[in-house]
Amino acid sequence: MNARLGPDDTGWLYTAEGHVGPCRVKVLASAVTAAPEARARFHREAETLRGLRHPGIVRVLAVGEERGHCWYALEPVMAPDLETRLNRLNALPCQEVERLALRLLDALGAAHDVGLVHGDVRPQNILLAKDGAMLTNFGLSLVPPGAHAYQAPEQRQWGRAVPQSDLHALGHVLHEALTGGLPGTQPLPHGVPRHLRRLLKSLLAEAIQDRPDSASSARRLLTQRAPLGLLAVGIAALLALVMFLLLRAA
Structure with missing residues (x-):
């Protein structure tokens, strides 16, 4: 770990340099994953997240557990929140x-x-x-x-x-x-x-x-916008009204 960036409701975020290269590491507070079922759920969900590829989701590079703390490493996206x-x-x-x-x-x-x-x-x-x-x-x-x-x-x-x-x-x-x-x-x-x-x-x-x-x-x-069918009906009705008015004025 290189530097601690700050806490949130489930743990701490750090900058780090590991075998995956520069990254940010989320370390969960021990209280969050104290129960065996919570740790099992973390590993299951974090591994699923690791396999997810989407341009709107920061990639998870690695998942692990050390000295009772569960963690995952994130790609270092340099952008404001x-x-x-x-x-x-x-x-x-x-x-x-x-x-x-x-x-x-x-x-x-x-x-x-x-x-x-x-x-x-x-x-x-x-x-x-x-x-x-x-x-x-x-x-x-x-x-x-x-x-x-x-x-x-x-x-x-x-x-x-x-x-x-x-x-x-x-x-x-x-x-x-x-x-x-x-x-x-x-x-x-x-x-x-x-x-x-x-x-x-x-x-x-x-x-x-x-x-x-x-x-x-x-x-x-x-x-969704106005359905094309309804829009066409509206235009047709407007044209019919215009034609009616023109004929009355003739």
């Missing part, structure tokens, strides 16, 4: 937030498809790389309940996250990116497109069953 950007700018333009939503929904969908949840989606765990946002510092299913305000109600109550918990947390992140504050503290500004408002309303639903059932379903809420 979303928390730093929001502290500087307060809020982001709608188009940038929409791009952020699409990228993160794709990344979460890739994780959920292999049975993983992030469990700790919040601005400081979203890196703004040149090629697009990247999720890092997966908490897996080990983030303690009530650790931060982005957690979904069921995560605070049960102490375990599910895919819809990640989607709920992402709703908080996107709201903060648009307003500079969490839901309930800052209203959405005028000019937020209807499809983006529709996505946020769905993601922030308190009950799991009222949220999208998957990241891909949430993505469709964001990308």
Whole structure:
């Protein structure tokens, strides 16, 4: 280990140089993986994460355990996190937030498809790389309940996250990116497109069953526009009205 970067709710992050080269190492607090089933779950989920390749997810390079501490090594992505950007700018333009939503929904969908949840989606765990946002510092299913305000109600109550918990947390992140504050503290500004408002309303639903059932379903809420058939009907009706008015005036 070269330098300790700082703690979070499950452990500490270090810079390091190992057999995988320069990296960042997440070392989980011993209390988090004290129970044998928690350690087994960590190794199972971290190895699955190690095999995951997605441009929106920081790669896990190695996984291990030493002196009772579980750890995993991450590729060293040199990019600011979303928390730093929001502290500087307060809020982001709608188009940038929409791009952020699409990228993160794709990344979460890739994780959920292999049975993983992030469990700790919040601005400081979203890196703004040149090629697009990247999720890092997966908490897996080990983030303690009530650790931060982005957690979904069921995560605070049960102490375990599910895919819809990640989607709920992402709703908080996107709201903060648009307003500079969490839901309930800052209203959405005028000019937020209807499809983006529709996505946020769905993601922030308190009950799991009222949220999208998957990241891909949430993505469709964001990308769907007026169906082409309805648009064609509307145009045809408008043309008919114009022709009627012209004929009456003749």
